[in-house]
């Protein structure tokens with residue numbers, strides 16, 4: 001707590017109280033309102049948590065005005081240019097970049113845990129072939145709690161660490177199983193001799209009847225996208241994992257809650273929605289019509305992949321992915337990508353439009369990521385699953401941070417009640 005404070009005066013009673021202020025290492029300070037109810041009998045209200053810090057964290061920092069994103073202090077563009085997804089995972093989990101031996105040991109540990117229990121694989125047969133993959137992934141990740149419950153003591157740091165390794169290792173296997181189920185192909189087992197993303201691509205696209213060689217360009221592109229998606233502070237799904245986890249529930253169940261929260265189109269589901277929107281727009285000549293619809297308050301249509309709760313400037317991840325689109329499409333030989341051209345033109349038109357300028361609506365991480373996933377041959381319905389694989393690292397890092405902190409209390413918000421006041425029960429025979 002710093003020596004700064006806010007003074008709050010209750011005009012009616014004339015009482016004042018001092019609200020302490022805590023300073024972070026960077027970013028806005030926070031006002032401690034914990035005593036407000038006790039001292040003044042009122043709650044605070046902040047629907048959508050626009051100005052509420054739900055916790056203290058050392059993992060990720062965002063400056064939405066300047067378009068800055070730091071993982072454990074390192075700018076995301078530096079990590080994107082120099083690091084790998086597993087190195088970033090280590091950084092997010094342990095707080096520091098690994099040494100060479102720590103890095104290879106960590107990669108070995110992760111790749112050692114890639115298989116899932118054979119019984120879990122059979123769960124997929126219970127889903128209809130056209131079930132949304134996010135429904136399957138959420139269900140199967142939650143079911144992992146049935147396999148690792150009695151052996152999991154969340155108070156034990158070693159158990160927590162094994163849980164972290166298992167989730168990071170098994171998410172690609174579960175995602176690939178969901179994909180194979182949806183296309184009716186046999187499941188392909190993980191290959192621990194491959195790197196993380198090559199293994200994922202192999203599980204997706206290999207079939208038993210012919211050889212499949214992973215394209216290193218595709219693996220590298222996926223690795224980069226995963227770095228950019230790995231964590232994003234207290235976003236909707238991460239906050240969901242923290243809130244669910246704060247009750248002490250099985251952590252696999254908490255991660256499944258995160259998968260479910262991510263699925264929504266306002267969050268991770270936006271990458272799927274962007275591609276569907278671009279397909280709907282179809283041609284650059286149609287852009288003005290759709291931009292007009294996005295601005296019309298009476299029309300529910302929004303430009304998917306545009307806008308962000310925190311970024312009021314360019315999302316730094318979108319900038320990197322846009323540059324990457326050029327490179328990846330060229331390297332994969334997809335030089336003529338009408339979808340990418342359409343996205344570029346849409347961005348250009350929207351960014352010149354007064355409505356988007358005034359509301360500070362810029363392309364976000366999801367605007368261009370789908371174009372790359374599509375070029376890699378990943379079906380649109382799997383886009384959010386890709387996001388979930390990467391974000392699982394952030395979820396686990398936040399769950400770890402929260403669970404290891406002895407001062408953590410169960411998350412339990414209050415409300416402004418606007419329902420009926422107390423009234424007596426009326427027997428059914430006496431109701432009009």
Ligand code: CMC
Nearest residue numbers: 265266267268270294302303304305306307308309359364
């Ligand atoms: N198209 C048109 N208008 C928009 C858009 C958009 N994409 N986004 C926001 N607005 C308008 C909105 O109508 C509102 O206008 P007004 O002030 O006149 O009522 C204003 O901008 C502020 O929007 P908001 O919905 O109050 O802002 P929010 O912070 O609650 O929501 C958001 C942020 C990301 C949910 C929203 O911008 C949105 O729905 N974007 C499209 C979906 C999307 O791309 N989501 C991915 C987010 S980034 C990745 C992730 O989180 O996983």
